[in-house]
Amino acid sequence: MKFTYCISFMAILAISASFFSCKKTEKKAETTTSRIKMVVDSTEKWSEKMAKSIMYRNPEAWQIDDAKRPKWDYVHGLVSLAFEKLYAETQNKAYYDYAKGYADALIDSSGNIVNYEIEKYNIDMINAGKILFDLYAKTNDKRYKIAMDTLRLQLKDQPRTKSGGFWHKKRYPNQMWLDGLYMGAPFYTQYTTTFEEGKALNDIAKQFQLIETNAKDPNTGLLYHGWDESRQMEWADKKTGTSPNFWSRSLGWYAMALVDVLDYFPENHPKKQELITSLNQLATAVVAFQDESGLWYQVPNMGDRDGNYLEASGSAMLTYALAKGVNKGYLPDYFMENATKGFNGLTTKLIKVQDNGTITLTQVCAVAGLGGNPYRDGTYKYYINERKKDNDPKGTGPFILAALQLDK
Structure with a gap:
């Protein structure tokens, strides 16, 4: 009887110790959680959630993309432009200051762009110039105008194909890439309409006409990544000059x-109207390959092949273009359904929320190109095996732009 009593008493002690131990652990966990400073409010719009997450990870805009020192680069321009657009929507000066901080870290007192080498004739370097128009209009700081003039000078002397298209880079002769149209054309268009009474608009339209004529697949309506007018590159089709894949x-x-x-x-x-027609044709082509998730695959027309994946940056960019196209009246209203579906796919499939409220965009292809060393052959295997990087700015910048167009 005594033995049974002792066992029962010991069991009660064990249970009591376990109870108080659990309570202590729970209290400690609650205290730890309460100490986490919430960077992002869950009730905020997606555009501000992403912007505040970027600022938290990169206190200075030049630090984006793991940069160790300030550099003039297209990805910083892409994100800084998104911040300018966000400021215009919210009037939160922190977003304006973040974009301006990038420009001021890269443009010296004489208007020279730090670490920029015009003689490389890399059309990627034009893109960041887009943030300078608004800064110059607001401040009348001549440094920004001098920097824009320098970029315009690059376009003046940028090597061209025999048919008049800008080479992607001096070291990539006779090649036009789809990427290059975004890197150069919007800045070129805004510059010529702002400072030149639009004298270069026909030249800008020609850049798109060359791509439409030479890089478009007649069966799908999609455009190949690159086009080599000379047909000399190993990746180029000897008849058409196009790269192998979309x-x-x-x-x-x-x-x-x-x-x-x-x-x-x-x-x-x-x-x-020609440009609007091209946009409509492209919109029709890409929505035909939109996955049921709302996203697009890395190689969009091969979603069922092993190794392919739903990619964030292309999905965010296409979502933005569709939404803006409808908002501006360039596209029929029904494309807004595709844009909304695309954005919902991004937020439900590819966004992770951290303990402090910051958000992470996953499944972003870090980089892809054609040619170079090591050689990039443009095959399916090549595209699906390029590395992925969470929160790559080529995804986060367009995510903000898409969120703004959809008012999400």
Whole structure:
């Protein structure tokens, strides 16, 4: 009897100890959670959630993309432009200061762009110049105008194909990439309408005409990533000059280029309707390959092949272009359903929320190109095996732009 009593008493002690131990652990967990400073409020719009997450991870805009020192680069320009658009919507000066901080870290007192080498004739370097128009208009700081003039000078002397298209880079002769239309054309369009009375608009329209004529697949309506007028590159089809495959982000770059240059083409310009037609044809082509999730695959027309994946940056870019196209009246209203579906796919499938409220965009292709060293052959295997990177700015910038267009 005593033995049974002792066991029962010991069991009660064990249970009591376990109870108080659990309570202590729960209290500690609650205390730890309460100490986490919430960076992002869950009730905020997606545009501000992403912007605040970017600022938290990169206190200075030049630090984006893991940069160790300030550099003039297209991805920083892409994100900074999104911040300018967000400021215009919210009037939160922190967003304006973030974009301005990037420009001021890269443009010295004489208007020179730090670490920029015009002689490389890399059309990617034009893109960041888009943030300078608004800064110059607001501040009348001549440094910004001098920097824009320098970029315009690059376009003046940028090597061209025999038919008149800008080379993607000096070291990539005779090649036009879809990426390059976004890198150069919107800045070129805004510059010529702002400072040159639109004298270069026909030249800008020609860049798109060359791509439409030479890089479009007649069966799908999609455009190949690159076109080599000389047919000399190993990746180029010997008959057409096109690269072997479609790539979702290159289609996204091109779609954004179309919808953005249209902002600066006057209504009565004879080439404006051609550009609107190209945008409509592209929109029809890409929604035919939109996954049921709302997203687009890395290689968009091969969603059922092993190794392919739903890619964030191309999906965000196409979502933005479709939404803006409808908002501006360039596209029929029914494309807004595709844009909404695309954005919902991003937020439900590819966004992760951290303990402090910041958000992470996953499944972003870090980089892809053609040629170079090591050689990039443009095959299916190549595209699906390029590395992925969470929160790559080529995804986060367009995510903000898409969120703004959809008012999400």
